Amino acid sequence: MKLSQVAVMLLIILLPAAAMAQNGQEVVRSNVSETINGAEYYLHKVSRGETLSAISRAYHVSIADIRNSNYGISDGLQPGQIIKIPASPVPKSQQEAPASIRYHRVAAQETIYSLTRQYNVSEEALRKANDGLPGGLVAGAVIKIPLPETETAQPQEKPEKNYFEYQAKSNESVYPLALRYRVSVDSIFAYNPELGENLKSGQIIRIPKTPTLANFVTHRIQQNQSVNRLARKYEIDADAIRQINPYIARRLQEGQVIRIPLPVIKTEKEPAIDSIAMLELERLKHEAAIMPPEQSCHQMRMMGEYKVALLLPFDFPTVDSVLASPVSYIDDPNPRFIKPFAFIEYYEGFLMALDSLKKVGLNAEVFVYDAPNSVAATRKIIDNPELQQMDVIIGPVYSKSFEMMADFAREYQIPLVNPFSVREEVTVGNPYVFQVQPVYPDQAEVLTDYLNNHFPKAQIFITKHNEYRDQVGFEIIKRHFTEHLAPRPSGSALFHTFFYNRDSLRVFKRQAAENRNNVVVAYTTNKVYIMELLRALNQLRDQYNITLIGMPDWLAIDGLDMEYLNNLDVHYLAKAYVDMDDETDRKFARDFRQQYNAEPGEFAWSGYNTGIYFMSALMKYGSSFMPCIRYFDMELLNMGYNFEAYGDNGFRNKNWKIVRMRNYRLLDVSAPLPRYDFASPVKPWLKSEQ
Template identity: 25%
Template sequence: TKHQTKPTVTPTRPSVSERTLHVGANETYFTHHVTRGETLYSICRRYNVTQQKIKELNPFLHERGIQANDILRIPLVKKEGPRPTRPVTSENTLHVGVEDTYFKHIVTRGETLYSISRRYNVSQKTIIQLNPFLRERSIQPQDVLHIPLAKNSTTKSAVTATRPETSERTLHVGTDETYITHKVSQGETLYSISRRYNVSVDDLKRLNPETEKGLMAGSVLKIPFQDVSKPDDGKVVSSESVATAPVVMPREPKTTYKIAYLLPFMQNNPNDVTAEKFIEFYMGSLLAINNVKNGDMKFEIYSFDTEKTETKIHEIINKPEMQEMDLIVGPAYTIQTPILADFAKRRRINTVIPFSSKVTQVQDNPYLFQFNPDQDTQNDYVRNLIKNKFNNTQIIFVETNNMRWSDDSMDFYSHLKQHFDRQRIGYTLLKAENFANSLNKNLASDRKNILIFNTDDYNTVQNYLTDLYTISNQFDVGVLGQYSWRNYRGKKPKMYYVAPFAGNKLGTQFYEQEFKKYYKDKLPLINPRFDLLGYDITTYFLSLMTRDGFKFNESTQSLNFNRGVQSNFEFKRTGKNGGFVNQQMYLIEDDAVSR
């Protein structure tokens, strides 16, 4: 499963061989040659630009993910970036002075420098410049930050959205109307288009009065949302009123609940191996639903194939049945989260996001539950781990030639190294070029040695792990690694992993019997077990339904679950108007192996 939200790091610039600067009359940009293993997120961090900016220059990314050997246009970062257009709330105050204008923002638990910079649309570097103490330590709850505001900015609330652009349609989100633009193809009619998007022909004509004269191939139509901004009573609910609503889910317990699973089953691409773990997640979820011991409780289960695009999410939330859901589980990919989060907030539907740890919308959306702990929680856990469990340990940072962090990894290296530098804590830095020859000289013989690599790529570290295994009978040596490495075969020294999973590869006897009874398949052996994750998450949220019908309010600050087969949960609210983020993490230790 996935983790992230990287800490503040000065981006590493790629070598000249990887990029070329193009200067023109209208735009200036780099061209970047994508290499194997790179992700859109890692490239954004490298050049210190947003994913949206890269997509604007590379529209094909709205139709598919990046691939090795793609040539991307990367906008040149300007010194002066856009300034925030945030409304003044109880959490931030606008201060206007002769020399500068800024917000005063009080940090709440769960917020990160990254999420705050996204919220106000300013760079992390700019925030640090105005708050110099952040050069010495990371942000903490109750810190008061000065957030710059351009003098020509406005404090009027603005609504922005990631715009998934394809040759057929573009999503537009605004305060008055939210719609897709659809380019009409030869042979299409108003009726066929209305069926495709689950809207009425009258609604299409209302937004497109020119269609009264006929429909022309190549014309562009506005496709309205399917009533996503109206609650059951028909009253329009604005984003602001939802954010301050005192009751998170004011519903009485009932006998039938509707649950939607929005996962990338990839039915149109059966050869996509990434779908397997999401299918297993869904299988475990169905077992949890089947095991609910309440004869009066009924569930209607809906499953939707989200594939990997934003526009697919929009098509799904426009379906009439989605408007009546009691619980949504999904999506899988961070890029799809903003659209579903906005829908959940407008419709007041509790939504569990089981895979991504970069859910910035959870800061001001009380209907979101994020299972994967955010980067700050991960960093706090690892710092305490070093301080307590490894307090008399030599920490060794290993610098490879392939610094890489994908969306499903934890960047311990950057955060810990910065933390050690700020606190003036001693450590050893090894260059990968001389790794094998320098081990005997740099490893301590009188205490434990913990190595941390600057990459999440197992192929890069595999030979180094073999070298460490070879000398593990001479030195007390271990590696704090990525959880995904646990599934790879090969020689490894003592390994330590940090994750929101307990690390067990088998469920309870009852669970394993139920799995074989209904699926008759060989049990999944990949760790973490995604079927167990689906089982635990669904079991917990079903218990909330059957117990009190999701009736908790803003005074509820934490929600705990300690009966998980693979994972327990400790959900904490991010702030007054925020959702919940899981804080539970585990340290998993594997002995040295020679396989």
């Protein structure tokens, strides 16, 4: 009697659970889509009450496909279990039965002959598929029926999808969703033509798998859209939109493209897949793409074995020169500015960086390629399959060869470093390119920040030799000053301009302040004009407090009067500056001299900086370091790296140094790079010799 009561109680307890299992709990599809061993899968975390049947319906795949993708899986799934759901048909070799076979249950009085007529197959094929049918046909038995050759299913490769599917939640909008996954709204609408702005609960939409590496996404203005309306749609602050678009007018124009900042938002992370060790790296890579960059980069600490390619021209009979002018570099397809063995010097500096990092744990293999100024030679390097395995590629140095390598890097998603070019177009349209040398338009931003921080009350002047020369760069600085220079005191103008061959110093004398600093920005490289300007301003130094700011080329001009330079508190913009009063610079020069019996030239410093920076990034963040590079604070030798990417373009180094003449000595007065608590700089060159 008691046993019957227990049975009844158990039945009452279990009936609701059984009903739940029969109905199937609503399955929430995973948004994590990864490629594993060449096949694409969704990574699904099992919730309580979910069954294989319910999961298969949610993902529109068969139970057999799920079983075949997860070795040892049973219908008794465990809550929290991570399973792989194929995003495309399971390969033929993994299916339970070949696609060229069907099954037939034998009915009474059926014969082999009747089956061959019914299914249009030969008797030989029928017997071969069933081990010869030695006992003949038996009623009720199940036999295999091969398909005719003309009907045999041909496996078709499904092209790899460049999107993943997302199941919308209640009250979700497409705009915040675009920010969460770092893509533009236009790209989401392109994959979902019938989609509206407001999503329905459970609606499946396609999200492109191309998150931007920049700190913004683009938005094309529609009719009657304003900054405030966009801010409400994207659920961000309107001032954040205005700050990242300093050039936009109050009234937006239809068709205009503006930037929408990617704010630091809390993203619901997918669970760690601790039970499937082989998927852990894939999870980290996915999180790095969709999490707020600060959070994901803070968590990533990857030590592994890395492969680095270094492509330099070692074919000296075809190389007459490398660098005669410190600003020319290797942008001409047939350069005439090369010193013999300069690339060897770059290589030597790079080897010193490699040696320093190996002492602190770097495990890397460096592949060195001879890459002369030859398209054919570059093609041969690209055709080498080992290049596809690289974690970062540095070089080649010649423009045509670099363009070919950039296409290769974009195809295989490998970071590519250009160490020498100063052309702005190097990074355009390719998010995998890093341009080490800062470009001239970025001088305006650095100069404006410096003036705002160090000369907030000064009277500012911009001058050049005449109205026609150097007009592009001159206008860039004027525009940046107009938009970003801090207001001057007492309502005075932001800045004044004059052309020396027309105005002499009349404008300066009329507008200069006697009780405040006067800063003159001279945008010129004309030696005769520079010498005349120095002389003329020096004559006024007893009447006015004057600071003169010159361009990078001034450091290379011989014959400038040192007394004038010192009296006028001259500042220079510079890409790089070796400070022999700095211990790290002195130690590098000393070590280079000891190892190679020569003084380190400009290329040696560059080789060391490039090597130490990018190989340190590999050590810190792994091969997926690109989203974290803007948070990587790496203290270098004679120059700084401050990489930023815009839209679908690559990374530009925006770091210009500012050097000041004081007491007849040059001092680096550049603003320090932004620092983050989790990005402590690595200084392997300061470590004691082992």
